[in-house]
Amino acid sequence: MKQFTISQEHISTYPNPIILKKGEEVYYGKEDTEFPNWIFCKSISTRKSGWVPKQILSTPNNSGIAKVTKDYSAHELTVNQGQTVFGIENLNEWTYCKTQNGEFGWIPSYCLSST
Incomplete structure (x- = not known):
């Protein structure tokens, strides 16, 4: 460190951040214009939304759903x-x-x- x-x-x-587990599915939203490669996602299971690094998301399918490739917290x-x-x-x-x-x-x- x-x-x-x-x-x-x-x-x-963001006092109530999105927290995701590896393999969880999210709705893949818009990319941040100020900080590229951050995608605004919504968890399908918890309905929480937040910014997620593009690097830990699979390519979204035709329905706009991506999978998270590692545990993540937006805290x-x-x-x-x-x-x-x-x-x-x-x-x-x-x-x-x-x-x-x-x-x-x-x-x-x-x-x-x-x-």
Whole structure:
């Protein structure tokens, strides 16, 4: 894990994130224009919606349904400038991080600076 310092505050805008299991089916929606390769999906089983990385989705079938290829949570972290986090995975200009108190979630990569 790489250590980062938060250079810019980020406040989560999705308090009830979509959480998906490998093999789950979703309705494959529109791609984000600000952050390419994020697809707005809706879980068929839970009806929750949220942004999912294109890299973990199968090609949608003729009905617009795709399968998730690995477990995923869209949980975003709310972080303050100066805070230290540990980066686990970087994907499509977002980084999946762990805070010092053990919370996991996504932060826009532009909010991070290497320490």
